[in-house]
Amino acid sequence: MKNLVVAAAVATALSMASMGAHAASPNELAQIREQLEALMQRVDKLEKENTELKTENENLKAADEKLQANDDYLKSEARGLRKEAAQQAVEVGKVKGADWAGKVAITGDMRYRYEMISDETLSSSGVQTADRYRDRIRARLNATVKATDDITVGIGFATAEGNDPRSSNQSLTSVFSRKSLDLDLAYFDWKFATWGNLIGGKMKQPFLKPGQSLFWDNDINPEGLAVNFQGGMFFGTAYNYWLTETSGPETNLTADTMLHGLQIGTRLPIGQNSLMLAAHYYDLSAGQGRAPFYNGSNGNTTDTVVLNGTSTAVLRYDYEVVNLSAEFNTMFGQTPFQVWADVAQNQDADDLDTAWSAGVLLGKASNYRTWELGAFYQVIEKDALFAQLIDSDFANGVSDSEGWVVRAGYAPVRNWLINATYFLNKRNIDAPTSAGQLDIDYDRLQVDFNVKF
Template structure:
């Protein structure tokens, strides 16, 4: 089209030139023709360049469309990868969560207790009034499998002033908030198939027969213990701190400690089992000191130590206690039957140095609609056992006590039990109290609502 226009223009120019040839020379006409030819060549060149530019533009447009298509594809792929990564992260999180959950075990219990106490001890020359109270106990424990052979345990429990023999909280104080303290904090290292090392504040690692009251179940000792189990044999050795002492070199700074060893066996007798155990513990650096909670010797004999204007009641005797235990477990029909006995003697004093107990338990309140009945008798002479360790219920938790403990329990469903315990005991069996009384009646009724999880 551009060439046609240019040709028309040239023709017109030539016609004009012919008409005015009379006014122009032949040289001028030649120059005009040369200029026109040059102009046509230039126009042809421009047209060729334009065609090339159009082709290049089309190529660039195609490349741009391809780039846009690639960009959309990459965006789609990125979205897919993000979704897949998120799903994989969720799966990894689930695996990690499941792995963590498989290593942690949470357990605990809640107990609501009604309690009545009848104490015939004279109080200021007047008989002590009967006492009625409701109490709660809550405990929460976490056990973590840190490695294949190391376990860590941490537990918390309600408490009143950190009492080592009780996790009960009385319902009193105008709805005041109740305290929760560290109950256990320990590690367990299974260093061999037959052995385990435990360190920290732990549950009692040794075996106790039946419902013996020689050790309060709430006492969680502190220190190190090594246990072993091989076939029918078992045993425990421990080293516990009672009081850590510091001071000048001129003072007595030996720590009061409790060292002990138990060795036992479980013998099969047909379908039944007989457990026999020998236990020894020694209270070191305790004689002449006051390793007491709240300054109370819990019935053990004391002397008065005077230093300046201060007088302190300290232990009169050492405690080197030999303890022999037996427990027989059998089935009477489909119901479990347990017979047990416990005897201990302190080797330091020459008198009032023996404790013994025996009991029976028929049935077991644990599974759905199961029940139990039990009875036991305890006699704990004044210096037979270290008073800080004995159960806090019989006779109010002091030595020089004897009495019966009757108990019954029923489990409507698993992990829920109703229990009743009645304790008929006498305090100051051998040594009169401050009011000159001996054989003082001390009775206690406990009705419990227990839930475990």
């Protein structure tokens, strides 16, 4: 193109020179040459710009193709990432679900019981109590949740008959009626140190009881606050429980009845054997002159007073109970053997203030085809213990009683226990009934079918 432009310019200049040669001067020819040179420079510049534009256009085209390829790649990667993220979300959900399940433990048990009771107590009119036969069920369901690394929360439900604090049994009666299910446990357990736990709410008994002692009914779940501590061979519990909360005009009878207690003990290794020793003290605060009972005084000495216009039986004594316990565990070959003793005295009562219990247990019914045999003797004088707490089966759950308890159990498989318990007791061993009876025979047979999970 450059050659064509130059040729055209030269031809034009020559033509103009031939037509006006007669008038052309050397200066005019020099001007023409300068114009030609300027024209050629412009042509060169335009050609260079044109070449640069072509190169830039080709570069832009290549960049566009590269961007298009990158766009296709990114779209493909985005689809892959979305799919991977969805899969990871599913996996995270599974992990979270497994983590939640790992923090929750569900336990429980169901017991079917046949029971026979022979009670020779006479009514006020002199008629003897009829023998009683009944079948009963007990069902309990508990959940414990690891809320944090240091705090566990427990909630439990159990069958109940009249909200009895000493029993979660339900008798099979009332023409197939529905059976009640009540709140049995509701507590937190905070491990505030390696050596201690703070427990609050409605809890299992946090202190230790020797062997098969029945100074406390096993179904009682106290309410309030407790601190457990343990270090090496030593252990202990301090607690503050609420029995009754009172409201109304401020008088000397509106103080809340409470139970304060402390237990300390040790576990001593003796070769392959072990010896547990413990001292336990509890004080029934604001109990004297009041009626902190679920259903009567259960054998404790009472006085009749008028409260709010009504004649009421109230406690004659406070209960400041000192309790000493011992338990020795050894082996007879491959069979566990246990000897234990429990003794208590109420520091406030004037008389009939002592309780004691001692027994043996051979074997342990827990694993597949294991068994146990146990026997013990127990005496609870009338005001030795706060009778609202003692076992509800021994002598029908009253103090001023004594007698034997014989037990046998067998586990056909793990978590399944069949056992029988026979109570051969006497009631009113020191204080006669209104009918003048002393040393009343009271026998009770229980055959249980227990399944745990």
